[in-house]
Amino acid sequence: MSNRTTNQEDAAVEFLVDKITNNETNISQAMVVREYRKIGEGAFGTVVQAQLHPYESYTQKDSDKWAGPFAIKRVPAQTEYKSRELEILRITNHPNVIKLMYFFNYKSPQDHKVYQHLAMECLPETLQLEIRRFTSVKQSLPLTHIKIYCYQIARAMLYLHALGICHRDIKPSNILVDPKSGVLKICDFGSAKRLEPNQPSVAYICSRYYRAPELIVGCTMYTTQIDIWGLGCVLGEMFLGRAVFQGSDPTLQLREISKLLGPPDKRFIFNSNPRYPGPLFSKPLFTGKVIDRFQKVFPNATDEGYDLLLSVLQYDPAKRATPVEIMAHSFFDELRSKDFVWYARGSGDVASPAPSFFNFSSFELDLIGKLLPKIYQFQQ
Numbered sequence: 001m002s003n004r005t006t007n008q009e010d011a012a013v014e015f016l017v018d019k020i021t022n023n024e025t026n027i028s029q030a031m032v033v034r035e036y037r038k039i040g041e042g043a044f045g046t047v048v049q050a051q052l053h054p055y056e057s058y059t060q061k062d063s064d065k066w067a068g069p070f071a072i073k074r075v076p077a078q079t080e081y082k083s084r085e086l087e088i089l090r091i092t093n094h095p096n097v098i099k100l101m102y103f104f105n106y107k108s109p110q111d112h113k114v115y116q117h118l119a120m121e122c123l124p125e126t127l128q129l130e131i132r133r134f135t136s137v138k139q140s141l142p143l144t145h146i147k148i149y150c151y152q153i154a155r156a157m158l159y160l161h162a163l164g165i166c167h168r169d170i171k172p173s174n175i176l177v178d179p180k181s182g183v184l185k186i187c188d189f190g191s192a193k194r195l196e197p198n199q200p201s202v203a204y205i206c207s208r209y210y211r212a213p214e215l216i217v218g219c220t221m222y223t224t225q226i227d228i229w230g231l232g233c234v235l236g237e238m239f240l241g242r243a244v245f246q247g248s249d250p251t252l253q254l255r256e257i258s259k260l261l262g263p264p265d266k267r268f269i270f271n272s273n274p275r276y277p278g279p280l281f282s283k284p285l286f287t288g289k290v291i292d293r294f295q296k297v298f299p300n301a302t303d304e305g306y307d308l309l310l311s312v313l314q315y316d317p318a319k320r321a322t323p324v325e326i327m328a329h330s331f332f333d334e335l336r337s338k339d340f341v342w343y344a345r346g347s348g349d350v351a352s353p354a355p356s357f358f359n360f361s362s363f364e365l366d367l368i369g370k371l372l373p374k375i376y377q378f379q380q
């Protein structure tokens with residue numbers, strides 16, 4: 001076959017790649033790639049839906065050997081920044097983290113540049129789209145959906161953070177969901193990094209609305225707790241239907257945060273970055289208690305919801321709840337009930353099977369430790 005052909009029947013593009021590596025077996029072989037739908041476009045790459053076929057049996061056109069569908073992310077190869085994504089996806093293996101199935105490099109016949117391709121399992125939607133679907137009809141996500149999604153984000157973070165991996169770009173468009181099964185997986189490890197203790201990292205990371213306050217003031221010695229701030233922003237967005245802190249420029253982002261949390265403590269700013277040159281926003285922008293402010297901003301969040309939001313949206317990263325504390329929070333007690341039922345979007349009044357929330361690996365059990373009876377209380 002020619003290197004790149006267009007199949008008229010379904011307008012798919014097919015091309016042969018000499019060496020495609022299976023992430024699980026590490027075995028490489030020649031395969032035909034059939035790309036048939038663009039599903040995402042980011043700052044760095046394109047994501048297409050595709051299938052793969054071993055080249056050796058390719059002539060049996062209608063054989064059942066087409067594997068997929070996969071989501072193939074294509075980014076320019078050999079930039080130090082992007083090679084981390086492959087490195088990280090090669091070592092991660094968790095129900096709430098997107099799984100890498102195959103990877104390969106391929107020289108584009110258009111611009112003759114080499115692109116790295118990551119073929120991942122494909123989920124139907126992003127959390128961003130799911131939130132929008134409800135806001136477009138002036139609703140917010142049902143409370144049970146908010147719980148199952150937030151719990152799975154925390155579970156992914158427990159795993160990633162224990163490996164030292166900080167995602168650094170948590171936001172609803174980097175969270176994939178299957179609204180039929182309720183399964184959630186974190187994707188886009190293009191900004192992720194293994195943080196080493198006492199090693200600085202760039203502060204200019206993470207999308208503006210989801211940036212932790214320490215990043216806004218230029219802290220370079222941050223921890224994986226910046227992802228917990230992102231979780232708090234995503235949780236708030238699920239209640240609200242729109243991003244909670246929408247700063248119109250990077251420094252005004254801190255002002256938006258202070259409208260909900262009150263002014264940042266000067267010590268917090270100094271500890272984050274003693275040379276922070278920006279505005280301190282030390283004047284209170286509302287009167288009354290912070291909890292009253294939360295109740296006003298998130299009228300439908302429930303008492304447990306306020307408590308969880310307050311525990312994660314903390315200026316001081318050391319005071320922010322950890323992933324295991326979040327998983328054990330009473331906000332998720334409904335999920336632990338043996339009578340738990342939920343109704344997937346579009347399922348009418350037919351109850352849907354719940355995703356597996358508690359199928360912990362021994363690695364996770366070690367991390368959970370003493371909190372296991374709290375996380376798993378009603379099922380024992």
Ligand SMILES: Nc1ncnc2c1ncn2[C@@H]1O[C@H](COP(=O)(O)OP(=O)(O)OP(=O)(O)O)[C@@H](O)[C@H]1O
Nearest residue numbers: 040042043044045047071120121122123173188190
């Ligand atoms: N495994 C997947 N399954 C389904 N859709 C996916 C998958 N991976 C990515 N996408 C889609 O492609 C979009 C872009 O992917 P990704 O965020 O990894 O790329 P990016 O270039 O880093 O984007 P950005 O610059 O917006 O962060 C996602 O928002 C999502 O819509």
